[in-house]
Amino acid sequence: MTRRVTIFGATGSIGANTLDLIGREREAFDVVALTGGRNVHALAAAARDFGAEVAITAFDDCLDDLREALAGSGVEAASGENALIEAAERPADWVMSAIVGAAGLPPGLKALEQGATLALANKESLVTAGPLLMETARAHGAEVLPVDSEHSAVFQALKGEDIASVERVIITASGGAFRDWPIERLKAATCAEASSHPNWDMGQRITIDSASMFNKALELIETKEYFGITPDKIETVIHPESLIHALVGHSDGGLIAHVGPPDMRHAIGYALHYPERKPLPVERLDLAKIGQFTFRAPDPERYPALGLARDVMEAGGLSGATFNAAKETALDSFIDGGIGFTQMADVVAEVIEIMSADSLVNASITLESVREADQLARQRAKDVIDRK
Numbered sequence: 001m002t003r004r005v006t007i008f009g010a011t012g013s014i015g016a017n018t019l020d021l022i023g024r025e026r027e028a029f030d031v032v033a034l035t036g037g038r039n040v041h042a043l044a045a046a047a048r049d050f051g052a053e054v055a056i057t058a059f060d061d062c063l064d065d066l067r068e069a070l071a072g073s074g075v076e077a078a079s080g081e082n083a084l085i086e087a088a089e090r091p092a093d094w095v096m097s098a099i100v101g102a103a104g105l106p107p108g109l110k111a112l113e114q115g116a117t118l119a120l121a122n123k124e125s126l127v128t129a130g131p132l133l134m135e136t137a138r139a140h141g142a143e144v145l146p147v148d149s150e151h152s153a154v155f156q157a158l159k160g161e162d163i164a165s166v167e168r169v170i171i172t173a174s175g176g177a178f179r180d181w182p183i184e185r186l187k188a189a190t191c192a193e194a195s196s197h198p199n200w201d202m203g204q205r206i207t208i209d210s211a212s213m214f215n216k217a218l219e220l221i222e223t224k225e226y227f228g229i230t231p232d233k234i235e236t237v238i239h240p241e242s243l244i245h246a247l248v249g250h251s252d253g254g255l256i257a258h259v260g261p262p263d264m265r266h267a268i269g270y271a272l273h274y275p276e277r278k279p280l281p282v283e284r285l286d287l288a289k290i291g292q293f294t295f296r297a298p299d300p301e302r303y304p305a306l307g308l309a310r311d312v313m314e315a316g317g318l319s320g321a322t323f324n325a326a327k328e329t330a331l332d333s334f335i336d337g338g339i340g341f342t343q344m345a346d347v348v349a350e351v352i353e354i355m356s357a358d359s360l361v362n363a364s365i366t367l368e369s370v371r372e373a374d375q376l377a378r379q380r381a382k383d384v385i386d387r388k
């Protein structure tokens with residue numbers, strides 16, 4: 001029987017890796033919807049190639065180009081946020097959530113409301129609205145499967161284990177592009193320098209977030225929200241080889257580690273075939289050749305984002321939405337040359353400080369309140385940036 005699949009963010013790094021896996025077993029899948037942003041030619045090419053029912057660009061001003069690129073293909077074209085929601089309403093068995101940023105939340109929630117299995121690469125969904133996302137899944141008997149390498153690793157290491165016996169969860173970090181730079185140099189780091197990762201080939205935004213460790217900060221929060229464990233049990237350690245993705249420590253002192261090549265097709269493929277394991281086209285590690293796994297503690301001064309994530313985990317509520325929106329705004333400004341690399345964390349810290357006095361932070365988490373907190377934090381972040 002074929003499975004109906006939809007991919008949100010099909011033109012991105014995770015989207016392309018997902019299509020790569022699906023393309024190796026075409027007879028097993030029917031592609032329902034593929035979505036993208038401004039890269040309408042890549043979107044149209046994938047939609048034609050996979051015979052998708054519909055292709056959607058997030059941006060209305062790209063619709064004419066998308067229509068033109070799909071002419072004669074029989075694939076429907078649509079645009080905008082509502083079209084993304086409508087795509088999520090089309091019956092599907094498995095939905096990949098791989099839009100980058102807070103924009104990934106609404107279609108993921110809608111897919112869960114339809115009872116689809118949600119393969120979640122969009123960590124921002126858990127950071128901004130973890131309790132809402134997990135509750136929506138529960139209420140509709142739908143499953144959320146983690147597609148972040150660390151969280152897929154924890155998920156696999158927990159299989160058959162009792163979560164109550166878990167003493168600690170350690171997610172590893174590569175340390176990003178600047179892990180060996182003298183700390184004084186970070187102020188002058190350029191966007192091009194921050195956009196290259198030592199081990200992983202990913203989208204530009206998450207690559208820069210790896211250099212600043214905002215990515216790891218998001219992932220600490222993601223760990224808390226997905227696995228429902230308390231912040232004191234969640235740790236991170238720098239592991240420059242990026243081969244151990246996470247370790248789960250049990251009450252008897254044993255650690256169960258997940259080891260694999262830095263290739264997202266492992267986590268995507270695991271979620272695609274779950275609960276089965278199927279052969280995947282990833283490199284097999286030669287441990288003797290690798291020789292050693294090394295670790296070091298992250299320096300809080302070099303990576304202030306990690307401390308901010310601790311504050312957010314403690315505060316809960318809408319602080320995750322605030323944190324993420326401030327981070328996205330600071331990142332936009334860094335990419336556009338508005339602020340320097342180390343100023344991103346300064347901006348986020350200031351916004352969290354300003355908004356901690358806001359009653360909104362204690363409001364209950366709904367799609368509306370998340371949107372409101374997100375917009376307010378973006379505005380506050382812009383104000384802070386303007387003053388810099």
Ligand code: NAD
Nearest residue numbers: 009011012013014036037058099100103121122123202203
């Ligand atoms: P990417 O930038 O390569 O792709 C992002 C996708 O989202 C593209 O299809 C783009 O067109 C679409 N998009 C961008 N802005 C949008 C908007 N406003 N509305 C709708 N669609 C929009 O990103 P990526 O590296 O593939 O990452 C996607 C998600 O997966 C992120 O949440 C990231 O944190 C997470 N993730 C990525 C990796 C990785 O290896 N790339 C690993 C773990 C988790």
Ligand code: MG
Nearest residue numbers: 148149150219
């Ligand atoms: Mg990750």
